[in-house]
Amino acid sequence: LAGMSTSALANAELDALMKDDNQWAMARKDYANQGYSKLSQINKGNVKNVKLAWSFATGVNRGHEGAPLVIGNTMYIHTAFPNNVYALDLDDNQKIRWSYFPKQDPDVQSVLCCDNVNKGLGYGDGKIFLQQNNGVLVALDAKTGAKIWDVKVNDPKTGAANTNVPHVFKDKVVTGCSGGEFGVRCHISAYSIKDGSLLWKAYSTGPDSEMLIGKDFNKENPHYSALSVYQDVNGGNKEGGSFKPLDKSQLKYPEADLGVRTWHKPQQQKDGWQNGGGPTWGWYSYDPKLNLMYYGTGNPGTWNPDVRPGDNKWSMTIFARDLDTGMARWAYQMTPHDEWDYDGMNEIILWEANGKQLASHFDRNGFGYTFDRTNGSLLVAEKMHPFVNWASKIDLKTGIPVKDAKYSTHQDYNAKGICPSALGVKDEQPAAYSPKNKMFYVPLNHVCMTYEPVESKYVAGQPWVGATLTMFAGPDGVMGGFMAWDALKGKAQWYNKEKFSAWGGALVTSTDLVFYGTLDRWVKALDAKTGKELWKFQVGSGVVGNMITYGHKGKQYVGVLSGIGGWAGVAMNLGLTNETDGLGAAGGYKELTKYNAAPGGGAMNVFSL
Amino acid sequence: LAGMSTSALANAELDALMKDDNQWAMARKDYANQGYSKLSQINKGNVKNVKLAWSFATGVNRGHEGAPLVIGNTMYIHTAFPNNVYALDLDDNQKIRWSYFPKQDPDVQSVLCCDNVNKGLGYGDGKIFLQQNNGVLVALDAKTGAKIWDVKVNDPKTGAANTNVPHVFKDKVVTGCSGGEFGVRCHISAYSIKDGSLLWKAYSTGPDSEMLIGKDFNKENPHYSALSVYQDVNGGNKEGGSFKPLDKSQLKYPEADLGVRTWHKPQQQKDGWQNGGGPTWGWYSYDPKLNLMYYGTGNPGTWNPDVRPGDNKWSMTIFARDLDTGMARWAYQMTPHDEWDYDGMNEIILWEANGKQLASHFDRNGFGYTFDRTNGSLLVAEKMHPFVNWASKIDLKTGIPVKDAKYSTHQDYNAKGICPSALGVKDEQPAAYSPKNKMFYVPLNHVCMTYEPVESKYVAGQPWVGATLTMFAGPDGVMGGFMAWDALKGKAQWYNKEKFSAWGGALVTSTDLVFYGTLDRWVKALDAKTGKELWKFQVGSGVVGNMITYGHKGKQYVGVLSGIGGWAGVAMNLGLTNETDGLGAAGGYKELTKYNAAPGGGAMNVFSL
Ligand SMILES: O=C(O)c1cc(C(=O)O)c2c(n1)C(=O)C(=O)c1cc(C(=O)O)[nH]c1-2
C-alpha cells in the first residue's frame, strides 16, 4: 500500500521530461543531479565548430548561477537579484512569452553573504517555481507567468534568505535557507506543489523532534550519531594541540538530540544551536525508489570555533530524508566542529556501480566521498588534491577526519597556509557524472588561506562571521582546476589546472564531451577521457552558471548563463579592494578585474553547430 | 602661409589611422562621417558564415550608443552612464589593459532626456577623450588610462549635459551640449588637445558675436539669413491656418543677430533665445581641405511653439565653421519655427560627386538634404519616405519648407497623425556612405504621432518639454526601415521595412555589405545593391550602437555594442508604461519588452569568419 501511494503521488510529467534529453526540466537535469545528457549531435569531431547561436542579456548584473529550464519550446531564465524570470519562445526566435519581475525590498541584498545570486527555477504541475532571495517561494503559471501561489519561507530581517533552487521532487517543492553568516538556524522544508502549504520542516540543529530525527535514524551506522568524535571536544586547544579522533571503540553512540547536545558552551546569546547555521542552499537530489532526498548542510554559526565547542551537529552534514515525511533516514557529518567554513552543502550525486546504490559528494573540505545511499555507509573518502592539509585522512571506519593540529584555528590566532581556503576545493559549482564512463567531472578551486577567528556578537539580521580571511593561490600557482574523478577508487583520472576557480557547473554528454565555464570568460569543451581542451569561446562575463544541453527541432544546443559573481566575484562586483573584503575574496581574486567588467553583466549564451 | 599653418597643426597620426582600414580611430571611422571600410575579407559569398568571435559585457545597463575605437592592438570601449572606459588588449584575448570608472553624481541622469547614453570616445595625441554625461571632458593616457587633464564643459545643475562623442579634429577636441528639453542655451566648443584649454565657444542662439557669426557668413546664400521665412511669424495660427513660405523676392536678408531677433515674444523668463536649446549632441564632421567642421543644432526650447514666435534661429540648423577660429562659414535652418521637435542634429556626411564637394544630411524632419559644402548651397531636398506630411516640399530656391496647416501644432490643441513623430524619419542613428557605390545607407524610423503643446514653466535644471506626445507605427504598419538613398537624385534605391526603428548606426564595406543592428536584437548584413538580407545574428539586447569593422592579425572583424536604450528604449529601461511616458516612447515602443530584458544589458559583440 505504501508503494502504491508513492506511485500515485509521483510526478509522471516531470519523470517523462527528465528522461527526454531534449528537455532540461530540473536544475541538474534529473533527480540524480548528474548533469549528464545523451544528446550526441555535438561530438569530439565537430565540437570545434560549435558557435554561439544566440544570446539574451538579462539586464541584471552580478553573479548568474544555476541554469535555465527548457521545457518543450520554452526556456525559462532567472536572474540574480531581483530574480526576474523570462519565458522565451524557442519556436519564435526567443521572443519573450512572459516575464515576471518580483518586487523585493533591496535590503535583502545585505543578508546575502556571497553576492546577489539565485540558483534557478523548478518546474512541475504546470508551474514554474521561483525561490526569491527575500525568502518568498512563488509558483507561476508556466504558460502565462501569472502567480498561482506564494509563501514566505524565510524572513530576511532575521538574516535568513535564499539563493537555492526550489527543487521539485514528485508532488513537493523542497527549499531551504541561507544564513550561515547571520546566525540563522536553518532548515529544509517541503511545500505542496498544488497550493504551497507546508508539508514538513526539518531544522539543521536543535532537538530531534524539530530535526525530524526518529528511531530508524542512522540505524546501519549508529556511530554517526556519537556525542563527540574527538578527544577534546573543542577539536583542539588554543596551542593547536591534541584533537585526536576517537576510534570506533571509544565512541558513545547512538545518542539523541545531538543537534542540541553537541553545542557545549553557550554562545553569546541562547544556546549555540539556536543560531547554529547549517544552511541548505545547495543542489538537492532524490531517489524515487528509496523515496529518499539528499542534501547537505553548511557551516555552524559563527566562524569562530572557540565559542561553540563540540561537534556542532548537524552542521556540515549530508542528510537523507524520506520525501513524504521528512524523517531523516541517515546523516553523516563531514567536518565535525568546523574551523574553516567548509560548508557541507555541495551537491550529492546519485549513481550506481557494481549493483550498489551510491551517492558521491565533493566536499568543500577537500575530500571526495562515496556512500551507500541506502543507508549512509561510507565507502570512499579521499583527498581530491594533495594540497588539502587540514586533515590527513578520513577514518573510514568511523567517518572521522584526522585533523592536523597545525591548521587548527582559534580566536585571535591567525592560522596560516590552510588548504583549501574557506571556498573549499569545490564550492557550489556542481560536478557532473557520466554513467557511460562511470566518471565524475569536477570543477575545482585551488585556493589556500589565512584564517583568524575573532570575537563577534550575534545581532539578529546582522553579519555574524567571526573570522578574518585572506586567500591566495594554492601550491600549483593557480586558483583553480578541473578533474575527472573515479569515485570508487577515490582518485583523479586526469586533472587540469585553471587560472581561476572553475566556479560554474559541469555538463557531460554521451559523446564524451565535458563542458564548463570559467571566471575569465571562457566556455570550454574537454575530451572527457583525457581532459584535452577541444573548444573554447569567450563570453561577455565570467561564468558561474551551470552548463546545460537541450534539443530543439532536431538540433542540439548547449547553453550557459554568464555574469560573474558568487563568492569569488562578489568583491569585484562591489568594487571592494581590501585583501580581506568579501570574506577574503577581494585579495584572492583581484586579478578578475583584468578579465571582467565590473559588475558582471548577466546573459544567457546558447551554442550549436 | 595660411595653408602651411594648417598643415603644421594637422594630426598626422590620426590622419594615418583614419586611412588604415584595420583601425577604427574615430566615431564614424573618419572625419567625413562615412562609416565606410575597404576591408574585404567578409564578402557577399561568405558573410553567411560570420559568427560571434567574442563578446564583452560592460556590466552597465541601458542604451549603449556609438562604437568602440580600435587603435593598433587595443579596443577602447565606453558604456552608458556612468561612462566607464575599458582598454582591451586584442593581442591577449581582450584582457583588460586598463579601466576608467568616472565618479559622477548620479543626479546627472535626471537631466538626460533620452536615456543614459554616451556616444563614444575620441582619440588623438596619445589620448583617449571621454565626454562624461556630467559635462566633464576627460583626456586619458591611451596607454595607461591615467587622467592627463579634464575640463568642465557643461553644468548639469542648469540642465546642460552631454551624450555626444568628443570629436578630435586635427589639434582640437570639439564637444557640445545636450539640454534641448531643459531650456539650455547650447553651444559647440573646441578645446586644445594638449591641455584642455578652451579655444573657442559658439552658441546656437544669441547675438552674432556669441555665435561666432561674422561678415563672410552665408555670403553665397544670404537668404539663409532672413529674419522670417513665413508670412506669419508664428508659422501658422491657432486655427491651423496660413503660414505660407515667403518666396525669395519677399525675404529680407541678410540680417544680423538672428539668434536673438527670430525669438519674437519673450518666453516665461528672459528672452526666448536665452533658453533656446539648439543642442549639439550629434556626430560632427570635418573637411581638412576647407578647414570647415559641420554639425547640426537641435530643437528650440520649449516644445510648445506658441511661446516662441519666429524662426527661432539658429536651432534646427546645419553649421559649417572654421575649425581654427570657430567662425561660422555658413548655416542653413532646416525647420524654421519647429513645432515637432525635429532636432537638426543628425550627422552631416561629406562626399564628392561630379567634382563637387558635397554634404548630405538625413534630417529628423523627414527630408534628405544635399549641399555644396563649400558654401551651403542647397542642391537636393526630398522626402525620404512619402509618409512625411508636415510639409509638402522644400523650396530649393529659398530652402524653406512648405508646411501643411493640418499638421501645425499649437498650445492645448492635440494635433493628430503627424508624420514623422518627434523621433524623426531618422534620429541619432548615423547613416553610412559608400564612395564606391555613391550611395547612402540609412537606418530609419517609421513612426507618427499626436502632439499637444502645453504650458510649461522654465525652471533651471528641470525638464521643460511643454508638449505631450503619443507615438504609433506609420502607414507601413511597422515602426522602422532601412534604405539605400541616392543623394543626388533624392530618392531611395531600395527600401526595407523593419519591425522597429533601426536605431543603430550603419556600416558599409567595399564588398557591398551593409551592416546594422535592430531593437529586436538582430545584427544584420544586407546586400548593398539590393537590400537583400544575407545574414543575421541575435545578440543579447537591442542594438542602438553603430557597427564598425577593423582588421587584426590578418582577420576582418565586425563589431557592435548591444544594450537597448536611447529615446526608443528609455521607457522600457525605466519600466514606464503610460502611453505618453518617455516623451511618448512608452506607448509607441511597448512591444520592445517582448524582445528585450529590461533594462538593456550592455555588451560589445565582435564577429568574424
Ligand atoms: O552560510 C550560508 O548561508 C551561505 C550561503 C551562501 C549563499 O547562499 O550564497 C554561500 C555560502 N554560505 C558559502 O559559504 C559559500 O561559500 C558560498 C558561495 C556562494 C556562491 O554563490 O558563490 N554562495 C555561498
Ligand SMILES: O=C(O)c1cc(C(=O)O)c2c(n1)C(=O)C(=O)c1cc(C(=O)O)[nH]c1-2
Ligand atoms: O535636445 C536635446 O538636448 C536632446 C538630447 C538628446 C541626447 O543627448 O541624448 C536627444 C535628444 N535631444 C532628442 O531629441 C532625441 O531624439 C534623442 C534621441 C536620443 C538617443 O540617444 O536615442 N538622444 C536624444
